[in-house]
Amino acid sequence: MPKCNRRCAAEAKITLAYGPHHYCAEHFTDFFEHRVTKTVRKFKLLKRGEKVGIGVSGGKDSLALAYLLGKYYAKSNELLALMIDEGIEGYRDVALRVAKKYCDEWKIPYQVVKLKDRFGYSTTEVVHKINAQPSLGTSCAFCGSFRRTVMNEWAREQGCDKFATGHNLDDEAQSVLMNVFSNNLPKMAWLGPMTGAEGFDGNGLFVKRVKPLYECPEKEIIAFDAFKGIEHYSEECCPFSWMAKRNHVREMLNHFEDQFPGTKFTVVKWLQDLKPHLEDVKPAGRLQACTACGSPSNSPLCRPCSMVKLLDAVKAAPRKAVAAKGGPTCAETKGLHDREFV
Numbered sequence: 001m002p003k004c005n006r007r008c009a010a011e012a013k014i015t016l017a018y019g020p021h022h023y024c025a026e027h028f029t030d031f032f033e034h035r036v037t038k039t040v041r042k043f044k045l046l047k048r049g050e051k052v053g054i055g056v057s058g059g060k061d062s063l064a065l066a067y068l069l070g071k072y073y074a075k076s077n078e079l080l081a082l083m084i085d086e087g088i089e090g091y092r093d094v095a096l097r098v099a100k101k102y103c104d105e106w107k108i109p110y111q112v113v114k115l116k117d118r119f120g121y122s123t124t125e126v127v128h129k130i131n132a133q134p135s136l137g138t139s140c141a142f143c144g145s146f147r148r149t150v151m152n153e154w155a156r157e158q159g160c161d162k163f164a165t166g167h168n169l170d171d172e173a174q175s176v177l178m179n180v181f182s183n184n185l186p187k188m189a190w191l192g193p194m195t196g197a198e199g200f201d202g203n204g205l206f207v208k209r210v211k212p213l214y215e216c217p218e219k220e221i222i223a224f225d226a227f228k229g230i231e232h233y234s235e236e237c238c239p240f241s242w243m244a245k246r247n248h249v250r251e252m253l254n255h256f257e258d259q260f261p262g263t264k265f266t267v268v269k270w271l272q273d274l275k276p277h278l279e280d281v282k283p284a285g286r287l288q289a290c291t292a293c294g295s296p297s298n299s300p301l302c303r304p305c306s307m308v309k310l311l312d313a314v315k316a317a318p319r320k321a322v323a324a325k326g327g328p329t330c331a332e333t334k335g336l337h338d339r340e341f342v
């Protein structure tokens, strides 16, 4: 290993191919933290005095996020964590134990909301229904939509000005490509470090979501957690993750990144350059309250409420817990095991 680039005598512990930069653990974590606070300033993600909800799952991204928000913004902002329990046994229950331990340690108050309590179905029960009627789609479509609704509802109830999520550079680059592949310009316009344009609040129904880790590659978050001794939950991916189309896109992007370092940054930068030209396709001003639950929606009934109706209509749900695996899991497509830096 070469020496750290920052004129220090230490041996480098990490090399960032797109620089290339060599860093010892201490200078890497300094560099990483500086980049996150710079992202927050550059995109005006948080203002002093705002109440900020944080989505904490117990995974690597959300724990790095909670740690950094606690370190840099606890004095200027009120922080409150939301943990969503999808009801996936052996996975989320374990991850949430880790999340609670760190929130206690970092003195961030938290609340847990169960999808089952809000929608009548846990994600495991959604999978039972999908087993009975595969045309319903994937568990991730339900689970993702339910989670976004819970985040917004909870953030509104708590009086949050912003809701911060652990979305990283890889997630964003994947989302850009997924929207290209599905030709979904309105969804593309919705992406970015802050969901929803400056000044847009969807008729007061929508709490802006911000992504302070927007410029942080996944590999670097794993390294940051390892160097800081943050023991995130990484043993297993969600058992239903093989249903996610995203895994195929992740695999492809990781391949490109290996061959052409900096590809993920380029994809995300491309969207930033494109966004000013997507103003016309944004749903600004067109959101209304769902007639059933009051959540922001493009139609009288919001997507999660429509989804619950579809689930209710499937009567014969077999008890089988998990359908046969049909695609790569997120673990198989990460391209890096979390323990590389441990």
Ligand code: SF4
Pocket (backbone or CB within 6 Å): 086, 123, 139, 140, 141, 143, 144, 238, 239, 240, 241, 244
């Ligand atoms: S992989 Fe899919 S089903 Fe599992 S937690 Fe994520 S969105 Fe939910």
Ligand SMILES: [Zn+2]
Pocket (backbone or CB within 6 Å): 004, 005, 006, 008, 009, 010, 023, 024, 025, 026, 027
């Ligand atoms: Zn150094």
Ligand SMILES: [Zn+2]
Pocket (backbone or CB within 6 Å): 290, 291, 292, 293, 294, 295, 301, 302, 303, 304, 305
């Ligand atoms: Zn609704």
